[in-house]
Structure formats: C-alpha cells, structure tokens
Amino acid sequence: MPPIPSFEACYRSSGVKERAAHSQSGYLMRIMGLLLVMALLSTVALMPKSASADIGPAKTLVPSAALVGEGRMTVLGFRIFDAALFAPSGSFKQNKPFALKLTYLRKFTGEAIAERTAKEMRRQGMKEGPRLTDWTLALKAILPNVSAGSSITGVRNNKAQTVLYANNQPIGQIADPEFTRRFFDIWLGSNTNDPALRNKLIGKGS
Numbered sequence: 001m002p003p004i005p006s007f008e009a010c011y012r013s014s015g016v017k018e019r020a021a022h023s024q025s026g027y028l029m030r031i032m033g034l035l036l037v038m039a040l041l042s043t044v045a046l047m048p049k050s051a052s053a054d055i056g057p058a059k060t061l062v063p064s065a066a067l068v069g070e071g072r073m074t075v076l077g078f079r080i081f082d083a084a085l086f087a088p089s090g091s092f093k094q095n096k097p098f099a100l101k102l103t104y105l106r107k108f109t110g111e112a113i114a115e116r117t118a119k120e121m122r123r124q125g126m127k128e129g130p131r132l133t134d135w136t137l138a139l140k141a142i143l144p145n146v147s148a149g150s151s152i153t154g155v156r157n158n159k160a161q162t163v164l165y166a167n168n169q170p171i172g173q174i175a176d177p178e179f180t181r182r183f184f185d186i187w188l189g190s191n192t193n194d195p196a197l198r199n200k201l202i203g204k205g206s
Helices: 007-046 052-061 110-123 130-142 177-188 195-201
Strands: 065-075 078-088 098-104 151-156 162-166 169-174
Touching: 052 065, 052 078, 052 098, 052 151, 052 162, 052 169, 065 195, 078 195, 098 177, 110 130, 110 177, 130 169, 151 177, 162 177, 169 177, 177 195
Parallel strands: none
Antiparallel strands: 065 078, 078 098, 098 151, 151 162, 162 169
C-alpha cells in the first residue's frame, strides 16, 4: 500500500495548486484588461476629432469641422511646419468647404511665404502674368511674419474663396476661385511637391 501523504504535504500541494490557479487567473485578467484598453483606443481613433479648438473662428466657415489628417513638412532635415486638414465631419472634398492649418516651426517673413507660394504655383503650371502678380502682392499685404508656434489657416469657403487667419484671427481674403484652387493645390493637389504629406493630410497615409 502506498504511503498516505501527511497533512502538511497535502496542504502544501493544495497551496501550490491554488497559487498556480490564482496566478493563471490574474494573467488572464491582465490580458483581458489589455484587450479592452486596445479596443477603446481603436474606437477613439476612429471617432472624428473636433476642430473647434484648433481652427477657432474659422469653424463658422466649415460646418461640423473635424480633423481629416495631419503631417509635418521637412526640407533637408529642417522642420518647416506641421499641417492639419479639417473638413465637415472629417470628410474632405476639394469642391466643399475645408480648412488647412499650418503651424510653423521656425521663423519666416510674410513676404518670403508669399514668394514661396507664387513659386509653387508656377511649378504647378501657373504662367507669369498680371494675375499671379496681383495674387502675390495681395498675399504680401495679408500674410504676417511667423515664428515657431505661429499658425496660418487657409479656409476654402462655400463660394470657393480663400479666407486667411493668423493665430485664429482673420487677416484677409482673396475672392478669386482660381486662386483658391491653385493655392490649396500646393499641399492638396495631385502635383504637390510633397506627396507623402498630401496623403497624410487627406487621410491616405499613416
């Protein structure tokens, strides 16, 4: 007959099994908690983000504005600006109202920004002439100097006009719909100089 285990041995064996079961239960609870957190984060990520705190009074021109996408412009390793695109319910359409906010990461003069804008328009096919000259002069009159943290927001309103804001304060407007198309094509058009940034802004890139 095999020996009968002592009370102490039975107790120790029972304790080991109980601790093992408890440890396994705790492990499963931690895994379930982690999965729950991941599910909640995924849900939050899919929800449209409110734009009211980000584009200030420009939200009146973009009904139900929500973030579409965002990204950073860099040139030769230098950080230029962070860009964020907002549209109604987070759904971007080029022929509907939207807002593009650029938050600058270094100093630029308003004149330099206006000249760069004209240069990008020419690169995309805009011909030299009175129209481009007038647009450039208008931008030079409107755009302020910027430093790190300054923002300029351009809004395409429901009349295809461009309304401009600096640090969420209105600074001017250019009513020509052709200007609006060519201006926003610098960042959002198919012939942009930075396709990776464009894809992030319109929600096609990670």
